[in-house]
Every structure is written in C-alpha cells, then in structure tokens.
Amino acid sequence: MTKIAFITGITGQDGSYLAEFLLAKGYEVHGLVRRSSSFNRERIEHLLEFGGGMRGKIKLHYGDLSDSSSLTRLLDMIRPDEVYNLAAQSHVAVSFEVPEYTADVDALGTLRLLEAIRFLGLVEKTRFYQAATSELYGLVQETPQTEKTPFYPRSPYGVAKLYAYWITVNYRESYGLYACNGILFNHESPRRGESFVTRKITRTLARIACGLENELKLGNLDSLRDWGHAKDYVRMQWMMLQQEQADDYVIATGRQISVRDFLRAAASYLGISIEFTGEGVEEVGVVAAVEPKTDIALKPGDQIVSIDPRYFRPAEVETLLGDPEKARRELGWEPEITVEEMCAEMISEDLAEARKQAHLKVHGFLDQ
Ligand code: NDP
Numbered sequence: 001m002t003k004i005a006f007i008t009g010i011t012g013q014d015g016s017y018l019a020e021f022l023l024a025k026g027y028e029v030h031g032l033v034r035r036s037s038s039f040n041r042e043r044i045e046h047l048l049e050f051g052g053g054m055r056g057k058i059k060l061h062y063g064d065l066s067d068s069s070s071l072t073r074l075l076d077m078i079r080p081d082e083v084y085n086l087a088a089q090s091h092v093a094v095s096f097e098v099p100e101y102t103a104d105v106d107a108l109g110t111l112r113l114l115e116a117i118r119f120l121g122l123v124e125k126t127r128f129y130q131a132a133t134s135e136l137y138g139l140v141q142e143t144p145q146t147e148k149t150p151f152y153p154r155s156p157y158g159v160a161k162l163y164a165y166w167i168t169v170n171y172r173e174s175y176g177l178y179a180c181n182g183i184l185f186n187h188e189s190p191r192r193g194e195s196f197v198t199r200k201i202t203r204t205l206a207r208i209a210c211g212l213e214n215e216l217k218l219g220n221l222d223s224l225r226d227w228g229h230a231k232d233y234v235r236m237q238w239m240m241l242q243q244e245q246a247d248d249y250v251i252a253t254g255r256q257i258s259v260r261d262f263l264r265a266a267a268s269y270l271g272i273s274i275e276f277t278g279e280g281v282e283e284v285g286v287v288a289a290v291e292p293k294t295d296i297a298l299k300p301g302d303q304i305v306s307i308d309p310r311y312f313r314p315a316e317v318e319t320l321l322g323d324p325e326k327a328r329r330e331l332g333w334e335p336e337i338t339v340e341e342m343c344a345e346m347i348s349e350d351l352a353e354a355r356k357q358a359h360l361k362v363h364g365f366l367d368q
C-alpha cells in the first residue's frame, strides 16, 4: 500500500528535502501552500510536473495554518498516514516584530492541525510530526541540552513553539495520537533562507568576492550554534514516525561553533583570511590575506565585515549545543555531513550563482 504524507511548509528548506526523501521512498506526497503575490516554489520546482503540481509527483493544495477550515477540509480529503507540520513563521528576529502572528501560526496552527485530526476521527490512522526547536532551551539551563533539559525560551518564536511542543505531547497523552516532537537544532543547506545567518554569510561573501556587493553586515558574531545539514535532519523526521511508540527526540550534531568561525570557514573556502579589529558595534572584519590562485575581487586591507545593531535581538540565545544520544541509541541515527562540509557546499553553490550574476552584469544585462 502506498503511504500518504501531508507536509505543511513544503516550500521551505526542510519541506523540500523531506518531499524528495519521501518520494524516493514511494510515498504519495501532498503539500500545503499558501497564496503569494509572486512565485515562491523554487525549492520544489524540480518536483513539480505539468506546471502546477496538481498532476505531478507531489500534489499541492492551497491553505494556511491560520485557517482551520482549509486544514480540516484537506485532511478529510487526503486522509494521510503521516502529517509533517513544518510550516511556521520560522525567523526568530522577525518574531519580535510580529509576535501575535507568530503565535497564531506557530502555536495555534499546530493546535488547528491536531484538532482537525481528532475531529475527523484520524487519531488511529494518522501519525504526527511537530517541528520543535532548540530555541525552546533559550537561556540554557544545562549543557549539552537533552530531552530532559528544562526549557526557557527567549523570543516570541520560542514561546509559540513551546505551546506547540506541549500541545503535541498533550494530544499524545490525551487521545493516544502517535505524535512526536523533533527538537531540532539549527540545520542549514544551500536551500536555507537568505536571511538566516549561515546563508547570509555564504551568499554575501560570494557576492563580495565577485564584485557584486561591498560589505557583509552582521549582528552578534559570538553566538554559538550546533549546526547540522537539513538532509540529515529530515531523514530523522521520517525515522521518528516509524517507531512502535511515539516519543520526542533531540536532533543535533553534538558540536558547536560561533558565527565568527562559520564566517572564517566560508572565507577560507574563497581563499581569504579575515582579521577582526575593534570592539562591539565598532568591530570590523578586514581581508588579511588572499591566496594568489583565486579569482577573487579583493585585496588585503579591504573591509568586508561590519556590525549593524539592527541585527541584534532584544533577547539573544547565546549558546546551543545538543546531545543527540537518545536518537543515536534508540533510532540508530547519525548525522553524516559535518559543518565544514556543509559550509563548503553552501558557499560553492552561492559562488557559482554569484559568478553567473557578475557575468550578466559585465555584459550589461543587470543594472546592479
Ligand atoms: P522555512 O522558513 O524555510 O520554511 C517555512 C515554511 O512554512 C515555508 O514553506 C512557508 O511558506 C511555510 N509557512 C509559513 N507560514 C505559513 C502559514 N501561515 N501557513 C502555511 N504555511 C506557512 O523553515 P525551515 O524549513 O528551515 O524549518 C521548518 C520547520 O522547522 C519550521 O517550523 C521551523 O520553525 C522549524 N525548525 C527549523 C530549524 C532550522 O534550523 N531550519 C531548527 C528547528 C526547528 P512560504 O514559502 O509561503 O513562506
């Protein structure tokens, strides 16, 4: 029997990798998409046939996590074996600007899906995955963080996800729904949204190297994160739904590095070393050396990094480090891609794109 999956957030980073993963396993994949004024399906375009996706490998349906009626109608029609709730207003800094919307989508959106499953009598049939997050730990209470570490969220996003975490546990305990929280630490890829720090770094550095931009403006360079690759993490999302009993798992690499060191790693891929001088908002990053073999449009002394207070958050999560021992022990999961390999993959794809853009610019096909 072909298994049926319903993915919310299919147009996002994780949704696109998960859709590929499930299709390769022979699943029938349905995705929730919301209306947008311009095209935003680049990450799943290669999975769409016949233009709209309705008759392609995946079936897309309009709806929104803020709209119960669309969720109930779709779940009734699709009657999925597995629901992956990946949709969210997922940007921590933005959640300070739109806290109410973030709560509506990230917290109540999860409740709306769970209620639809219950209301439609799908509790016995449907398994539910909730995209929980290391942001639940916020102001960390112990290091490394495990499934037992107390939560202390530090943003409207973290607080909304805390509700989603507990309502998922509650539906498991109250109604016997097979429902799991994956407490995922940061995971990235060439498909990562351009405003998250890793992708912002690889994309902007690549563009600076090709003469398309002058400077990379960042916030807190000293934040420490446990960064893994999205491909490794979506595999684990599926594994969690294949067990005898539903449970919650930390998914992490068990290693952390700072934003500054991620920046250094990306620069070194380009053959550049960066020296940091000054303090606080006065700090700048200057090119210290450029390997002669590279075709990089930079020379020693060029200032390419500065601090912009706009990117500081009202409350920061300074350090996150996960302990994935339970996932390793109970599910046999291991991350396969290191942060260095991931950084190299990201900057190499961004560099290829920046070279194309620079070429178009040189030949007069681009204004900027
Ligand atoms: P993205 O921001 O790349 O994708 C978010 C997805 O949610 C997009 O498809 C977006 O659609 C969709 N979405 C947003 N709002 C709504 C809404 N109101 N109704 C329906 N769909 C909506 O996130 P990621 O792929 O990186 O993350 C996936 C999930 O995992 C998120 O819930 C995130 O909070 C969580 N998470 C992510 C981690 C990470 O490091 N990546 C770590 C831990 C948890 P559109 O394309 O239209 O904007």
Ligand code: GDR
Residues within 6 Å of the ligand: 090, 091, 092, 093, 132, 133, 134, 135, 184, 185, 186, 187, 195, 196, 197, 198, 200, 217, 218, 219, 220, 221, 223, 224, 225, 259, 311, 312, 313, 316, 317, 318
């Ligand atoms: P995060 O990811 O907040 O951990 O949430 P992000 O990449 O946005 O920030 C990581 C750290 O880098 C610091 N930082 C900057 N961040 C951004 N975005 N832009 C900057 O210019 C910048 N400069 C420094 C931040 O302050 C922070 O400390 C991600 C999201 O995917 C969430 O949805 C997910 O739940 C968590 O990871 C786990």
